[in-house]
Amino acid sequence: xxxxxxAGRVLAGDRRALARAITLVESSREDxxxxxxxxxERAAGAGRTALxxxxxxxxxxxxxxxxxxxxxxxxxxxxxVAVLAVDPSSARTGGSILGDKTRMEGLARDPRAFIxxxxxxxxxxxxxxxxxxxxxxxxxxxxxVVLVETVGVGQSETAVADMADVVVLLLAPAGGDELQxxxxxxxxxxxxxxxxKADGALLPAALAARADHAAALRLMRPRPxxxxxxxxxxxxxxxxxxxxxxxxxxxxxxxxxxxxxGHFAARRAEQARAAFEAEVRAGLxxxxxxxxxxxxxxxxxxxxxxxxxxxxxxAAAEMLATLAxxxxxAAAERGPLDDAAATG
Numbered sequence: 435x436x437x438x439x440x441a442g443r444v445l446a447g448d449r450r451a452l453a454r455a456i457t458l459v460e461s462s463r464e465d466x467x468x469x470x471x472x473x474x475e476r477a478a479g480a481g482r483t484a485l486x487x488x489x490x491x492x493x494x495x496x497x498x499x500x501x502x503x504x505x506x507x508x509x510x511x512x513x514x515v516a517v518l519a520v521d522p523s524s525a526r527t528g529g530s531i532l533g534d535k536t537r538m539e540g541l542a543r544d545p546r547a548f549i550x551x552x553x554x555x556x557x558x559x560x561x562x563x564x565x566x567x568x569x570x571x572x573x574x575x576x577x578x579v580v581l582v583e584t585v586g587v588g589q590s591e592t593a594v595a596d597m598a599d600v601v602v603l604l605l606a607p608a609g610g611d612e613l614q615x616x617x618x619x620x621x622x623x624x625x626x627x628x629x630x631k632a633d634g635a636l637l638p639a640a641l642a643a644r645a646d647h648a649a650a651l652r653l654m655r656p657r658p659x660x661x662x663x664x665x666x667x668x669x670x671x672x673x674x675x676x677x678x679x680x681x682x683x684x685x686x687x688x689x690x691x692x693x694x695x696g697h698f699a700a701r702r703a704e705q706a707r708a709a710f711e712a713e714v715r716a717g718l719x720x721x722x723x724x725x726x727x728x729x730x731x732x733x734x735x736x737x738x739x740x741x742x743x744x745x746x747x748x749a750a751a752e753m754l755a756t757l758a759x760x761x762x763x764a765a766a767e768r769g770p771l772d773d774a775a776a777t778g
Contacts, residue, residue: 437469441476447514447576449548456550459567474567477574484516484573485689488598490584490620495604496630497583500672502538507678508579509546516548516572517541518565519583548577563716566597566709595623596705599698600685603627605647607640622654624665625688628681632669644669659701661691722757731756 440458443451459470491497498519505515517538541547550568565582572580584594595601603624621627627647632640648667666684670677692698722728735753738744744752 437472441473444473444477444571444575445480449575452516452548452571452575453550455571456552456564456568459571460552460564470567474570477570480574482573482576484569484577484580485685486569486580486582486597486599487685488582488584488594488601489604490594490601490624491604491630492606495606496672497604498538500604500628500630500670501581501583502541503672503675504678504681505538505541505547505581506544507675507682509541509544512546513578514546514548514576515541515544516575516577516580517550517583518568518572518580519549519551520565548572548575566705569597596708599692599701600625600688602681602685605629605643607631607636607643621651625660626681626684627651627665627667628677629667629669630672632676633671633674640669659692659695659697661688664688728757 440451440455444455455473458466458473461467461470489497489501501517501519505517508515538549542549552565552568569580569582582594582598601620601624603620603626605627607629629640629643629647632644644667651665651667668677668681668684670681672678689698692701731753735744735749739746739749
């Protein structure tokens with residue numbers, strides 16, 4: 435399928451074409467990357483937007499179950515929902531370990547839904563490197579809501595805030611140690627906190643956890659882009675559906691308030707700038723790794739550090755100075771560092 439045909443089918447809302455397009459933007463092949471950039475420009479030119487919701491939380495909070503129930507509620511309202519589920523990567527294959535699509539069978543069969551699991555790779559922060567571009571493709575395909583589910587490793591998962599309009603933190607009915615573990619980092623960027631599993635025997639614990647988290651959030655400094663009274667804490671049950679409509683109302687209320695105050699556009703503009711800077715940094719690192727001279731210099735300096743001939747900070751300074759010098763890494767082929775490395 436040619437690039438123009440693929441772009442046309444994505445813009446027409448073809449889910450298979452969207453899956454192929456996301457595979458293209460996730461590819462590291464240089465020819466695929468060129469095609470992906472053309473595709474992304476076509477997607478941006480369509481001028482379509484969706485409500486971007488980042489969903490994160492502690493392991494065991496029931497994120498996949500929640501998305502299954504929440505997504506089906508939204509498709510029941512004639513909304514088109516895309517789910518980008520970022521799974522932990524296999525250390526052997528680099529692929530996705532969990533495969534969220536198999537855990538959301540009902541939503542996966544819904545013609546108004548699209549689910550795409552992607553491995554997180556080596557990127558920290560709970561998302562994959564190309565998740566933002568996948569979001570853009572889902573918007574171009576005409577989806578109304580794009581849910582980004584993070585890996586679920588705890589308080590470090592703040593990267594999702596750089597690509598979402600509203601960040602939802604999902605927690606299990608527990609307090610104490612769990613509250614201590616998540617109250618910094620992700621809890622500071624959460625726009626809405628949902629305590630899941632508020633049903634049956636766990637209902638009292640869920641209501642208690644809701645009160646504990648609400649009290650903790652009141653101690654945090656209010657953010658200028660928050661509506662009055664936010665972040666809000668709600669109790670929900672993915673199993674029974676209780677609280678899901680209220681959660682959706684809260685998400686829309688946050689987004690609508692930010693639009694009215696001008697925060698919505700400003701947030702997206704800042705996210706775009708941050709994405710540009712991150713892409714430049716990643717590209718520079720990729721060029722450095724691909725440079726034979728730089729790789730050789732890294733090997734020699736690494737050997738010197740391992741042998742105790744150079745402290746890590748000094749070796750890093752030598753590396754950066756060499757890269758900045760005329761001739762760059764080519765000059766390192768004949769530099770005095772060979773002697774230092776040889777002492778190992």
